[in-house]
Amino acid sequence: xxxxxxxxxxxxxxxxxxxxxxxxxxxxxxxxxxxxxxxxxxxxxxxxxxxxxxxxxxxxxxxxxxxxxxxxxxxxxxxxxxxxxxxxxxxxxxxxxxxxxxxxxxxxxxxxxxxxxxxxxxxxxxxxxxxxxxxxxxxxxxxxxxxxxxxxxxxxxxxxxxxxxxxxxxxxxxxxxxxxxxxxxxxxxxxxxxxxxxxxxxxxxxxxxxxxxxxxxxxxxxxxx
Ligand code: MD3
Ligand code: FE
Numbered sequence: 376x377x378x379x380x381x382x383x384x385x386x387x388x389x390x391x392x393x394x395x396x397x398x399x400x401x402x403x404x405x406x407x408x409x410x411x412x413x414x415x416x417x418x419x420x421x422x423x424x425x426x427x428x429x430x431x432x433x434x435x436x437x438x439x440x441x442x443x444x445x446x447x448x449x450x451x452x453x454x455x456x457x458x459x460x461x462x463x464x465x466x467x468x469x470x471x472x473x474x475x476x477x478x479x480x481x482x483x484x485x486x487x488x489x490x491x492x493x494x495x496x497x498x499x500x501x502x503x504x505x506x507x508x509x510x511x512x513x514x515x516x517x518x519x520x521x522x523x524x525x526x527x528x529x530x531x532x533x534x535x536x537x538x539x540x541x542x543x544x545x546x547x548x549x550x551x552x553x554x555x556x557x558x559x560x561x562x563x564x565x566x567x568x569x570x571x572x573x574x575x576x577x578x579x580x581x582x583x584x585x586x587x588x589x590x591x592x593x594x595x596x597x598x599x600x
Contacts, residue, residue: 376469379537379548382523382562384469389557392582394461395529398592399584401455402501405430410443410451412503424508430454431498432597437517439498439597454497462496462594465525469559494522496594504533504589506576512536512543512568519598523561528552530579531589538568554579 377385390398405428406412412428417436431454432439433446441450502510515524532554538547540563547568552558560567574589 379550380564380567382560383537383564383567384559385550385552386465386469386557386559387553388555389465389468390527390529390555392555395555395583398527399529399590401458402428402503402590402592403584405452405501406503409449410446412501413446416445423510425502425504425510426508427503428501429498430458430501431496432599434498434500434517439517439599454499458499458594459494459496461527462525463492463494465527465557465594466494466523466559466561467492469557470561494596496522496525496596497599498595498597500593500595502591502593504531504571504574504591506531506574506588508571508574508589510571512538512547512570514540514566514568515595516566517597518595520596521565522596522598523559523565525594526558526560527592528556528558529554529583529590529592530585531587532575532578533571533589534573534575536570536572537564538570540567543568554583 379385410428410433412426415423415427415436430452432441433443433451435445443449443451533552535550535552536547537550576587579585
């Protein structure tokens with residue numbers, strides 16, 4: 376466990392192999408529909424190199440809707456209760472369990488005094504990276520809530536770049552993310568720039584169910600209803 380910046384906690388190897396297989400299976404099912412996985416088209420005509428499918432709420436740049444107007448006009452799959460529980464467990468493990476005592480000043484400064492208890496993510500964005508896919512430095516600002524983001528990585532390793540809240544550029548910290556890693560971004564890290572400059576093909580274990588590529592699942596609270 377490593378705190379990269381205040382509220383940004385990396386927990387390597389958090390998911391068990393069974394949990395990774397279960398998530399891969401769930402993502403594979405969501406990728407087929409009701410709204411199939413696709414390359415998101417940006418408002419100015421660019422096409423993202425990652426492929427994305429959403430549950431709970433559909434993200435398109437730069438808003439959340441229930442209906443995937445930019446794909447097939449269908450409503451996205453419902454956000455499953457089991458995924459919310461995984462999110463609460465992730466927050467509790469990254470930020471400390473209820474009743475656990477912290478050294479003064481080590482608990483992140485956010486609304487989660489008993490971390491995880493009240494966290495209710497209502498959307499997950501599932502990104503699939505082939506060997507060429509990248510994600511440029513960006514902030515996630517379409518959510519109307521400052522609740523933490525929970526990120527789970529499965530498959531090939533990648534280079535993850537975690538920046539600052541002011542600019543796309545330096546200072547940033549580069550971290551390698553591997554299959555099973557958990558990353559939580561809350562408090563002052565919630566609105567930091569971040570991106571994925573590189574994936575390392577052939578570094579994943581096919582036993583996860585992913586023969587190649589990288590899967591990233593992020594849970595968020597949209598603040599919408
Ligand atoms: C920090 N995904 O979906 S995960 C994204 O690996 C996104 O697919 C990358 O950036 C991926 O928006 C990075 C880590 C991550 C995700 C969301 C964040 C870091 C974040 C939101 C706020 C701050
Ligand atoms: Fe992001």
